[in-house]
Amino acid sequence: MGDTRGRRFSLMIALASSGLVNAVASISPNWIVLMILQFIASLLAAGQYTLSMTLLGESTPLGRRNLVLLLVSSIFLLAQGLMAVVAIPVISLTFSFELSGIGIFWNSWRTTLLIYSIPSFLCVLGLLFMEESPKFVFSQGDDENATRILKKDTQSEQRKACAGVAVEEQIQKSAIKGFLQDEMAAAKDTNKSTLQSLKDQSVPLFRKPLLKYTLIVGCLCVLQQ
Structure with missing residues (x-):
């Protein structure tokens, strides 16, 4: 979800x-x-x-x-x-x-x-x-809203760190630019249905080679409790 x-x-x-x-x-x-x-x-x-x-x-x-x-x-x-x-x-x-x-x-x-x-x-x-995660918002194709959230999240940080330099310019150079470069290729591929996403993330845990690690971690969690 x-x-x-x-x-x-x-x-x-x-x-x-x-x-x-x-x-x-x-x-x-x-x-x-x-x-x-x-x-x-x-x-x-x-x-x-x-x-x-x-x-x-x-x-x-x-x-x-x-x-x-x-x-x-x-x-x-x-x-x-x-x-x-x-x-x-x-x-x-x-x-x-x-x-x-x-x-x-x-x-x-x-x-x-x-x-x-x-x-x-x-x-x-x-x-x-x-606010919602800007990465998730961007993965839904809402670039404008993702940019707005990033500006809001980083604005106070930039005000403290960049005396005499435009906040907007610093945000563009740091948070937004880096975010877009890192996420552009992969984020658009995350638009999956809930069931498909659940299947893609859960099924491999119960197949080789991850099955033995799933069992080990499960046993450790039970013993810890």
Whole structure:
């Protein structure tokens, strides 16, 4: 979806849907329903890291790109620790009251699940004020809009770095010119359907010579969890 519908749009869908399902899981009547809903939420959230890194990498000026990606990677690594910091004081609470309409007792672990859903919705609100990846926009044939986004993304950087030199001229010489040269040949070929894109990216992972690496990485992920 990120390659065919846009990085920003797909990330918003992943965040909103996973947050919603996770919130619904807080009213699960039993552990079986909870397990199913949490599995669905995990599937919906699986692409968030890749989509966010792609969107940031394609939208950040080159001079700050490495720093931004490093910070975001660090936040993802710290996320589990932050979740524990939030969970410890909430889980220790002993309140419990009945929601007779749906036949459950609302308690601390349900509250924790609901709290975990809040950041997803906050991120969706933040993405409403963010532009789409200029690379994706350019791949859709909208050269004018891609150029506008690039100018907007790099303008503040150029103002700081180019005292006494026209911002527009510097942008043309750096961000836009380099972007167009790098992407002109390949970007126009990315207009594929969602199913075709999914097939092209997924099927090779389950064929030789990549199959053994897919199995190794999958096992490592399971063991890590």
